[in-house]
Each structure stands twice: as structure tokens, then as C-alpha cells.
Amino acid sequence: MAVLADSDTRWKWGALTANRVAPAGPGDPGDPAGSGIRLDGYLLRGRATPTARQLGEVGVHADSLREVTAVEFLRAMREESYDLLVLALVGGGVQAMLHGLKRAWEDRPRRPVVVTGYVGVVYEKLADGLLLRHGADLVLANSRQDAERFRAVYEGVGADASAVTEVALPFLGGAAYTGEHEPYTVVFAAQPSVPESRRDRTYLLDRLVRHARRHPEREVLLKLRSQPGEHTTHIEELPYQKLAQRLDLPSNLRLVYGHMGEVLDRTDLLVTISSTAALESLHRRIPTVVLTDLGIRESLGNHHFVGSGCLASWDQLDAGHRPEPDEAWVARQGVAADGSYATAFDAARERIAKLLERPGGPPPLTPYYTPVTAPGYLPGILARHHLGPDGTPLPGAPAADREPGPVRQIVRRAARGAYRHGVQRVAPVIRRMGEL
Template sequence: MPATPNSPVRAVVLADSDTRWKWGALTARALTPGAEVGARLLRGRATPTARQLADTGVAADDARETTLTGFLDEVAVPPAPHTPAVHTPAAPAGGDRAAPYDVLVLACVGHTVQAVLQGLARRWPDTTRRPVLVTGYCGVVYEKLTEGLLLRHGADLLLAGSPWDARRFRETLTGVGADARSVATWPLPFLGGTPHDPEPAARGDRPFRVVFAVQPSVPDGPAARRYLLDRAIGHARRHPGREVVLKLRSAPGEHTTHVEETPYQRLAARVRGGLPANVRLAYGHMGELLDTTDLLVTVSSTAALESLSRGVPTAVLTDLGVREPLGNHWFTGSDCLTSWDELDAGHLPEADPHWLADRGVTAPSAAAPGAGARQALAELLAEADGPGLA
């Protein structure tokens, strides 16, 4: 039976990294207020550690690691005895064949999402109601747009992080002859937070804080990464009254979605003479660090969107060019593209407000962000029979 107003929605998030867990959990809770949300962390190279989960700032209720097969076993309803099946999980006690969850949020890379969709299509009885399948992207979509969308196609809701993304998604899917009705605009759920207040630094209550949000694979070469570190250190030396913070993604031995071949910790340890007194490395929750940030610097991290949503001056570096492999081309037109030379000279970028609105960073005051996605989910949950899986 579909969920009713008197029965709480049961949701579970399948995530394969710390950043996708953060997106998936916040999405599940915002899409289904009051829902019971479980966490299933896919066992693999990027399975988040307890420290990484804590850094996301999103507590994981009923969290445990799982394999892809284990997840399918857990969420799929066993077919009736007369229905042939490749794999038949043990039937729930009492013969109840109702689905254990109402909503599955697939916060994984595209190939994993495709594997879950195909796995459920093979296991799910045609006559049995199934959960609503939700997927999307946890940040900036700057590469493999067509491939990624087709891998995720087949979910009931394909969430786009901005009006601009929603247009691109629909145009791409329609252009290859696929159904684009599943696309719904859903702003990145971790945007917002405490608005930027420049007064404490201006009064001297604390140093002007520059945060360099590093990325595990952008840029990917040691020479380029050493250059960016040297420029951050140089900025600190030119501005001794400022504090420069290198916001790190993972500790040694931990992994994220992308492999980090040359960690900044290792490069920082090799700086001749050591780091200046006004430079430090930091882990932790990005939102808490942004509470006291006066300038966010990055190559193309999604942290730029978090920063912009708070009104923090945000610099997207052009020192290595503006190129698709770097992802900074996504910020073209934002007025945030900046070099270290400009930052050394005191420049503080001001983002274009129209660009911010179109990229989902800000929303018109009259708009209810994500209202369409919530309505679509409510309608799917209210259906007497869930949609079929192709």
C-alpha cells in the first residue's frame, strides 16, 4: 500500500562516498519531512570512515555498510512462489510481501545507479508495489553529461541542482529519445547557512580568513598542485594579517569519490622552512568553517556554491587556465573567475546575481525551492500502484 498521512514515509539512502552521503541524506530528509531515514554505505574504495561522516555534519541513523547485492536483497520484495527469479531473498515473517521502504535515494556514481535500477528490474514482481527511486548529482555537473544522465535514466525522480541543469538534463534526454519527465529541479540541500558578516574581521576581532578549498583530483598533477600551494603560502606572506586555511578533504589513508594521488598534506610537509605562522591545515565540516570565512578560493569545488550561497566572496582560480578537465569552465559568466595575482592585489570577486539564480545558488524570494520535486514525490507515493521498472 502507498504511504498515507498517518504512516510515516520510510526512506533509505545508498551512498558510495562521504559527499554523496551528505547530499543523499539531506535530500531524503528534505523531500520527506519526518521520514525514517536509513543509511547504507556501499562497501568499496571510497566507503567513508566515521571521521569523514562526522565531517559532513549529517548524522547517519541506522547506518551500516553493505554490498550492492546485499542492498538489493534488503530493498527488493521477494517474488511470489510461482514467479521464476534469478535470486530470491528470504520472505519477511508472516508472509508480508510489502516493500520495506517507500523511497530509495541512490546517491552513487552513475554506473552504480544503473546497476541498482537493472538489479531491481530483474527482482521486482510486476504486480507488487515498489519504492519510489530518486537519484541526482551531489554537486557541479561539469563532465560526461550525456553518459551520466543515461546511466541514471529510469529512476522515478532525477534531481537537477538548478534551473540551468534542469534545462540541460531535459534537452539531453529528449535529444536522445529518452523520457525526460522524471527531471525535477532540486537545489543542492547543503546551500545556505549563516550569511557572511565581514564586520568581525574589519573590527580586528579575528583575522581576515582566506579558505583554499582543495580537491582530490583537480588539478591532478603534482607540479600544478605544488604551484597552487605555493601561491596560497605566498598570499599569506604578502598579507601577514590574514589567515590562510587549507581545507582538506581526507586524511592520509582515507578516500573520497576521486583518487588523490598527491595529497596537499604531503606537499605542505615538504615546504622548505615550514609553513608560515598564518597558514594552517584544517579538516572538519565545511559549513562550520564558512561561518568565519571572508574569501573562499578554489579551482572548481562545490564548496564554491556553498560559499556563494552565504554571500562570501568566492574566487574560482584561472591560474591553470579555464578548461573542461579542471571544471572551472562551469563558472563562466559568474564573475568569480580570478587569478592569484588579482587576489594578492586585494581583489574580492562579486558574483553576478542572475548567474547565481540560474545555477540554483539563490532563489527568488517568492519561490519555494524544490516544491516541484516534493509534489512529484508526493504524487508517486500516493499512487495505488507504483510505476513499473524497465
């Protein structure tokens, strides 16, 4: 099986999903290769291509892993033979690959089963993201609620909704929470793009500092996704590390990296704006808080947690309040805190097995978007990946005839570093100047 991903978080989701839904059954979630099934990883070259440190932190191993352009990947898919392909990409990337793969496989007697989905909570661009993913054999929904919403969107535009398959997040797990640790540990799970403004991010950091000073007997951790200069699924213009450098942090407040599951092993209270870490925490029945300090807004994503029972402010937390999750809400969110996680991927495995057993293999890919249904939208999406309207590589597109030489590799790294420097240093300055 193979996975194509465009960021560290999507690589984690894609590799673990491939392992969970492989018809032979799940192996070690952190080591798909250990299940006896070969896993080849492809990292789509772009602004968020993960670094070696990020890949190591994810903790997912593959038999092979290489960085490719879209055209290089499509050529590899013509040359290699797989039973299962997971597209762990942003919506536009999925749509481009579906059209490119349809073209690349048109003369092959059999093709892999193609699976796609979302890394976490779907709280924005629902219709846009779903229709860009339409055409895959399975579009995975991480919860019962998402499955219902996904089918409603597809059926509402007259598209086939049969690909929607309910599963759960593939990285849930770990021991259930049994009681307070020594010391009591509060973890704030930071997000790279929520909130965006310096004022809001400074406010959240200040409240975390105040909480640590108010409770010197507690250990307070700021869990970070990436180091300055690294990119993840979303662009982070104002890393908390930079903001923290200007503060005198109390001794019981630390900035930490690493695997979220390992951090949750010692967590007594998980606090976030809207991170998927909240679902991981709820799965383990760890006390979980989704902050309301900045409002309950679609732009923050915390509106997804309306009805969860987890909404609270720092003032309430400082006063000793501990929210109790609503069990009915939790049951609809794919959290599987009731012990059902062991069977959460059964339907997806069965569907994949049937497609592989089908005479002639899976049918041709049929995305909803075509030059007929979206003539003003689709060509631009394909062109961003150097593909023409019919999915054929455009003239002059990067090819996979040979590995790039050392000079070209150096230039690529320098260009990527310059881009990240521009995003995190130059862009905020220009934005502030524009506000004068």
C-alpha cells in the first residue's frame, strides 16, 4: 500500500489510516510495516513538506519514504503496483491526483483502491472540501455526525454518496485516565493558525502564564506542533516560542514537543481552542476544556464543540471549574470512548476488500468535478500541480527521470527556507505597516 501526504499531520493520518483499513487487518498503529504489509510513503513537495525532525516526532514508520512532485508521483503510480492508496492531502491536491491517476491508469487492467478523508474536525469549507475529494473509492468520515453531513452534501448536488464511510480518527489510543498525577499537569495544546492575531495569541500565552503562577504546585505544559521555520498543515506566522521569549516564564511552565499521545499519558487537564487533541483527550476520558475566552466562533473552530459540555473560560478554570463531557455528543464525534474503537474501521476494511475482489478490480475513478461540471474551477486546480484539463502532465512539468543533483537540492532547501522566513518574519511586519 502507498500514502501520498503533503504535511506532517497528514502523513501521520494517512499512514495510520492505511494501516487501520488494510484488508488484512490492523497491525501496530505506529508501525504499519510491522503488520506484514509493505507501506511506501510519498511526500508531496511544497511549503509544508515535513522535516526529518517532524517525521521522527510523528512516530510512524514506512518501508520507503521519498519526496516527490505531483508529476513524479503519477509516474510512480504507473510503474508500481499497489492494492491500496491513501491520499492524505488538502482538497485541491486530492482532486488533482484523482484526475491525474484516472489518466495514468486508463490503460491498466487493475488499479488500487483509493482512499481519502480529513485529518480531524471538519469545521470550515465543508462543501468545497468534500466535492474536491469526491471521486475516491472511499471518503472517510471520522464520526457519525460527519458521515451524515458528507452524504447530505453529495446527495444535495446529485453526486454519488456511496463512497462516504464512517470510521474514527486513526491515532486514538492510549490508556484511559484513572486519576490525578503527581504533579497535577495542565496541558495547553497550541494550534499553528488558531487564533491568528498577535493580540489573541499573546492573550492565551499570558493566561497560561498566570495559571502557572496561580498554581505553583502544578506542572503547566505548552504543547507545540512545530519549531520556528517548520510548517505543518497550516501556516504559523507567530509561533508561541517567539512570543514566549519576551516573557519571564515561571519555573513550572515548560514548552514541549513530541508525540501527543505521550504528552496525554501525564495530562490531568487538556486545554485548547479547537485542536483535534481534544478528541484524543476525550477518547481517553481525560478532563478536557475548549476555551471560550475569544468567543465561540466559526473562524476559531470551537463552534464544533457546542453541545459537548467542554466549553469554559480561563476564569472558570482558575476558579476550579471542570467541565463534564456530554456522552451523547461524544458518541456522535467518533471519539469511541465507550470501547467501540476496536471495530471502528471494520466497514472500511470490508468495503476495500470487496472492491479488490471485484472482477476487473475497482471501476474507473469518476470525480464530480469535470471540465463539464466545473469548467471555470477545475483547470486552475489541475494547473497548480502541472496537469492539463484531462489530467495529463503539462509540457515542462517536473519529471522523475532522475534524482535532483546536490546543487538542485540545496537550491530547493534554500527556497523553502526563504519562503518560511517570509511567512513568519516579513509578512507580519508588512501587515502591521499596512495597519498604520
